Amino acid sequence: MNTDHQVRTGDVVTVGVDALSFEDVVAVARHDAPVEISAAALAEIRKSREVIEALADDVVPHYGVSTGFGALATRHIPVELRAQLQSSLVRSHAAGSGPEVEREVIRALMLLRLSTLATGRTGVREETALAYAQLLNAGITPVVHEYGSLGCSGDLAPLAHCALAVMGEGTVRDAAGELRDAADALREAGITPVALAEKEGLALINGTDGMLGMLVLAITDLRHLLKVADLTAAMSVEGLLGTDAVFAPELQALRPHPGQAASAANLRAVLAESPIMASHRGPDCTRVQDAYSLRCAPQVAGGARDTVEHAAVVASRELAAAVDNPVVTLDGRVASNGNFHGAPVAYVIDFLAIVAADVASMAERRTDRFLDVARNHGLNAFLADDPGVDSGYMIAQYTQAALVSELKRLASPASVDSIPSSAMQEDHVSMGWSGARKLRRAVDALTRVLAVELLTAARGIQLRAPLAPAPATGAVIDALRQVAPGPGVDRFLAPEIEAAVQFVATGAALRAAEAVTGAFH
Numbered sequence: 073m074n075t076d077h078q079v080r081t082g083d084v085v086t087v088g089v090d091a092l093s094f095e096d097v098v099a100v101a102r103h104d105a106p107v108e109i110s111a112a113a114l115a116e117i118r119k120s121r122e123v124i125e126a127l128a129d130d131v132v133p134h135y136g137v138s139t140g141f142g143a144l145a146t147r148h149i150p151v152e153l154r155a156q157l158q159s160s161l162v163r164s165h166a167a168g169s170g171p172e173v174e175r176e177v178i179r180a181l182m183l184l185r186l187s188t189l190a191t192g193r194t195g196v197r198e199e200t201a202l203a204y205a206q207l208l209n210a211g212i213t214p215v216v217h218e219y220g221s222l223g224c225s226g227d228l229a230p231l232a233h234c235a236l237a238v239m240g241e242g243t244v245r246d247a248a249g250e251l252r253d254a255a256d257a258l259r260e261a262g263i264t265p266v267a268l269a270e271k272e273g274l275a276l277i278n279g280t281d282g283m284l285g286m287l288v289l290a291i292t293d294l295r296h297l298l299k300v301a302d303l304t305a306a307m308s309v310e311g312l313l314g315t316d317a318v319f320a321p322e323l324q325a326l327r328p329h330p331g332q333a334a335s336a337a338n339l340r341a342v343l344a345e346s347p348i349m350a351s352h353r354g355p356d357c358t359r360v361q362d363a364y365s366l367r368c369a370p371q372v373a374g375g376a377r378d379t380v381e382h383a384a385v386v387a388s389r390e391l392a393a394a395v396d397n398p399v400v401t402l403d404g405r406v407a408s409n410g411n412f413h414g415a416p417v418a419y420v421i422d423f424l425a426i427v428a429a430d431v432a433s434m435a436e437r438r439t440d441r442f443l444d445v446a447r448n449h450g451l452n453a454f455l456a457d458d459p460g461v462d463s464g465y466m467i468a469q470y471t472q473a474a475l476v477s478e479l480k481r482l483a484s485p486a487s488v489d490s491i492p493s494s495a496m497q498e499d500h501v502s503m504g505w506s507g508a509r510k511l512r513r514a515v516d517a518l519t520r521v522l523a524v525e526l527l528t529a530a531r532g533i534q535l536r537a538p539l540a541p542a543p544a545t546g547a548v549i550d551a552l553r554q555v556a557p558g559p560g561v562d563r564f565l566a567p568e569i570e571a572a573v574q575f576v577a578t579g580a581a582l583r584a585a586e587a588v589t590g591a592f593h
Contacts, residue, residue, distance in 0.1 A: 084107070085105050085108075087108070087109050087110065088113045089116055091392035097285065097288045100208060101177070104179075109190055116191065117190065118198055119192060120193065121195055121196065121198070125270070127270075157273070158272055161273040162235045162276065165231075165277055166233045167220055168219060177286055178216050182281075183285070188281070194275035194400065200272055210263065214237035215251070216233045216234065221282060221506075222493060223418055223507075224413050225278060225412050227414075228278075232277045239254075240255040275396050278395065280504065283505050284390050284417055286511065287390075290512065291383055291384050297431075297515070299338065299582055302339055302342070303581060303585050305434075305438065306342035307525075307526065307545050308528075308529045310545055311348075311442065312362075312448060316340065316343045321336070331378040333374070334374065335369065338589075339369065341589040344543070344589070348542070365437035365441070366438065368434075369434065376427040379427045382423070390417055397409055397411065413502055414503075415502045418503060419487050422507050425479075425511050429476070432475065432521040432522070433476050433479070436469070440469055442528045443528070448532070451532055454466040455559070456562070457562070462562045471524065475521050489503050490503065526552065526575070527572045530549045530552055547585065551581070552575055552581070556572055
């Protein structure tokens with residue numbers, strides 16, 4: 073689910089020696105921003121290539137230059153077979169299976185591999201790096217499959233499918249999305265296929281770029297969705313006649329987590345000047361303590377925020393990394409290393425799947441309260457127009473509950489698993505790619521859960537008429553009603569839910585609120 077709404081279409085992203093930003097990755101992956109390689113990066117690429125070429129004729133074996141790979145690294149490869157060695161590596165490693173991976177993920181992966189090439193630490197030739205930029209700019213997307221990466225020694229199979237396309241082999245989708253033979257697509261785009269030289273095949277497949285790209289996209293989405301979670305929580309508090317006294321800044325300051333403070337501030341901003349909230353304030357109010365799903369919303373969404381920001385720190389470090397094995401060091405040596413292991417990225421990917429599940433779980437509990445006459449403070453059963461004749465949102469909550477249960481399954485960590493490979497040479501792996509694939513599904517499910525809460529809370533608020541909602545929630549409901557009808561008799565509900573999903577995912581819900589409150593924290 074693409075929940076990004078900060079489009080940078082047309083901006084050129086410069087890939088240099090330094091790290092790319094999150095915004096750079098999103099611009100290229102989602103919005104087809106063109107890329108260019110900086111002059112400084114091209115100079116570093118040429119410099120490190122000289123190191124590799126100096127080793128090519130050395131009688132001493134050098135891993136990745138004149139040896140086999142993995143468990144076959146003990147074989148010294150003669151000069152006349154080394155070009156074949158590199159192309160054979162890519163062909164054999166392009167062994168993915170299953171459904172196609174999303175275009176934005178593949179573009180992020182290719183951009184991040186290009187970013188590592190641009191550091192000058194991999195030893196590839198200038199024309200090889202330029203070919204990656206050319207494919208991105210032409211909108212040519214290699215076909216990458218769901219299964220094939222263990223998240224160690226890099227995202228091998230996914231990256232190999234991309235390298236295969238750069239060689240003019242395999243299958244791609246062109247800018248129009250048509251499935252094409254890579255050679256034909258490259259020829260039509262005026263791109264010369266690359267004939268790989270020493271070290272290059274290894275440099276093109278040995279990175280954490282797939283899992284990192286998916287992590288960056290998920291962080292971008294979750295930052296947005298956690299603001300939406302504050303909005304829907306505030307609407308539920310309002311529609312369920314809850315109290316906002318617990319969101320007071322002096323109470324939040326007693327537990328000084330920054331995410332909690334931000335979430336509570338958003339709730340206060342949304343609920344400001346609400347006639348519904350004012351209707352049950354004062355000495356006669358009996359709503360001293362609401363259920364946890366209302367009262368503790370800032371604590372859960374705030375903890376989620378802080379977890380996302382921890383993940384962002386890890387992702388930023390990884391964006392600054394040059395992951396390859398071996399690498400060309402700054403002092404001109406070629407050194408073997410273990411930096412390709414995906415563990416640091418895999419751990420935070422799993423953290424975020426847990427976050428998505430828990431925020432969704434709390435949102436579902438708030439939705440359920442609206443539908444139960446024992447807990448919804450005077451609203452119709454299931455918010456139905458004529459309960460018994462109409463079922464209202466009864467089954468919308470079933471859909472939400474199914475999504476929450478799925479999220480709980482997706483929250484089971486992938487990074488605690490490992491399976492040995494390559495004749496026990498690669499005997500511990502991160503499963504970071506698998507975790508990132510789960511996380512994408514979790515982000516999509518969270519979007520849908522919040523959309524159902526938004527629908528439910530909006531209907532509940534409108535059923536409080538003649539009491540009026542807060543200006544912010546009123547603006548959100550008015551915008552929602554442009555795409556999804558209000559209270560009334562039962563109707564085909566699936567399209568209404570999907571309209572609400574898009575209303576959340578595209579940023580329309582948050583924009584409507586922020587037009588009143590100003591930017592959310």
